[in-house]
Amino acid sequence: MSQASRRYGSPAEGPPSVLVFDVNETLLDIEALEPQFEDIFGDATLLRTWFDQLVMYSMTLTLSGFYVDFFHLGQAVLNMLSQIHRVDPSADQQHELILAMRTMPAHPDAAPGLQSLLAAGYRLVTLTNSPHQAGSPSPLDNAGLSQYFEQQVSVDSSGVYKPSTHLYRRVAANLGVPVSDCMMVAAHAWDIIGAQGAGMRGALITRPGNAALPAYENPQPTVVAADITRLAVTMRSIEWAVDP
Numbered sequence: 001m002s003q004a005s006r007r008y009g010s011p012a013e014g015p016p017s018v019l020v021f022d023v024n025e026t027l028l029d030i031e032a033l034e035p036q037f038e039d040i041f042g043d044a045t046l047l048r049t050w051f052d053q054l055v056m057y058s059m060t061l062t063l064s065g066f067y068v069d070f071f072h073l074g075q076a077v078l079n080m081l082s083q084i085h086r087v088d089p090s091a092d093q094q095h096e097l098i099l100a101m102r103t104m105p106a107h108p109d110a111a112p113g114l115q116s117l118l119a120a121g122y123r124l125v126t127l128t129n130s131p132h133q134a135g136s137p138s139p140l141d142n143a144g145l146s147q148y149f150e151q152q153v154s155v156d157s158s159g160v161y162k163p164s165t166h167l168y169r170r171v172a173a174n175l176g177v178p179v180s181d182c183m184m185v186a187a188h189a190w191d192i193i194g195a196q197g198a199g200m201r202g203a204l205i206t207r208p209g210n211a212a213l214p215a216y217e218n219p220q221p222t223v224v225a226a227d228i229t230r231l232a233v234t235m236r237s238i239e240w241a242v243d244p
Contacts, residue, residue, distance in 0.1 A: 013180070013241060014240050014241045015235075015238070015240040016122070016181055016182055016183040016200075016201055017122070017123060017177060017181045017182075018122065018123045018124075018125065018172070018175055018177055018181060018182045018183070019117060019122045019123070019124050019125075019182075019183050019185050019203070020125050020126070020127050020168070020171055020182050020183065020184050020185065020195070020200070021124065021125070021126045021127070021149070021185045021186070022126070022127065022128065022162075022184070022185065022186035022187065022188065022191050023126050023128035023130060023139060023140060024104070024128065024129065024130065024139075025051075025187045025188070025207055025210075026185065026186050026187040026188075026205055026207070027106060027107060027110045027126075027140070027143070027145060027228070028104040028105065028106055028107070028110075028139060028140075028143055029104055029105050029106070029107050030047070030051060030104060031047070032100065032104045032105055033047050033097070033100050033101065033104065034047050035100075036093070036096055036097045036100050037050065039093060039096075040078070040082070040087060040089045040093050040097075041081075041082075041085055041087055046081065046085075048209070049081065050074075050077055050078060050081055053077045053080070053081070054070075054073060054074050054077045055188075055190075057073060057076075057077060058070065058073060058129060058161040058162075059161060059163070059190075061073070061161065062160045062161045062164055067159040067160065067161075069131040069156055070129045070130050070131055070155075070156075070161075071098050071101060071102075071130065071131060074097070074098070074101060075094055075097070075098060078094065078097060079094075101130070101139070102130075102133075102136075102139050102142060103139070103142045103143075104139060104142075104143065105143055106143040106144060106145050107207075107227065107228070109227040109228045109229040109230075110143075110145060110228050111144070111145060111148070112228075112229050113227065113228025113229040113230075113231060113232045114145065114148040114228060115148065116229065116232035116233075117228075117231070117232050117235065118148060120232065120235065120236060122235075123150060123175070124148055124149050124150065125149055125150055125151040125152070125153060125171060125175065126140065126149050126151070126152045126153060127153045127154075127155070127162070127167060127168070127171050127184075128152070128153070128154055128155070129154075129155050129161055129162060130154060130156075131154050131155075131156035132152070132154050132156065138152055140152055151174070151175070153170075153171055153174070155167055158170065162190075162191055162194055163190055163191055163193060163194020163195070163197070164194065165194060165197050165198035166198075167194075167198075168182070168184065168194060168195045168198035168199075168200055169198050169199070172200075178199075179198055179199040179200055180199050180200070180201075182195075182200045182201070183195075183200060183201035183202065183203050183222065183223075184196075184200050184201070184202050184203065185203040185205060185228075185231065186202075186203075186204065186205065187204070187205045187206070187207040187210045188210060189204060189210070189211070189212055189213040189221075190213075192204050192212075192219075192221050193213070193218070193219060196219040197219075201222040201223075202219070202221040202222050202223075203221060203222060203223040203224070203225065203231055204221035204223070204224045204225075205225055205226070205227060205228065205231065206224060206225070206226050207227075212224065223235065223238070
């Protein structure tokens with residue numbers, strides 16, 4: 001086995017004890033935001049442009065030493081796109097987008113898949129770019145998924161965005177487990193790569209429009225599954241090594 005494959009995790013290293021879930025798109029359906037983009041731009045497909053730009057600028061801020069929380073950054077990216085497309089969203093339309101970001105529904109496979117993973121003995125936590133709002137339910141609360149997780153961790157308290165390796169190591173440290181005992185579960189290859197760079201394993205959920213990055217010597221996911229239910233099935237089928 002190569003040094004790279006040992007670093008990024010394999011069944012030969014035994015099963016992880018903690019599954020760390022991304023939230024937006026992995027568990028929650030961002031396509032529920034399409035009506036807001038249809039209303040503002042007359043084009044629901046600009047949702048994907050906005051989301052891609054939101055992720056890109058979150059990374060840009062972190063690399064540049066700046067921070068704006070995800071919801072306000074989302075509003076700023078919306079305003080940038082509005083200038084590009086020469087539209088003028090009202091305050092109500094901008095507020096509706098922020099509200100919609102907080103109330104996205106769960107993918108239908110999320111709850112049964114999470115229940116199966118809990119039943120299999122995994123500890124489940126989340127690590128999300130979205131900030132918590134004091135006194136208000138989280139997006140997971142609103143989607144009816146919070147009961148499956150022992151912790152909901154936001155990058156907001158650290159002031160940096162994923163895929164900063166600091167964030168993944170912080171989750172493991174807070175749980176009192178080695179980072180190698182954790183597996184990041186996400187629909188985005190960049191999130192998995194960040195987790196692997198910190199020493200976690202990676203499970204890629206190939207929601208529509210997402211796939212692994214087959215770059216030379218780039219770490220590949222330990223596990224690939226189409227959704228959370230199939231992830232639970234795949235995790236049961238892997239022949240993990242067991243310490244004698």
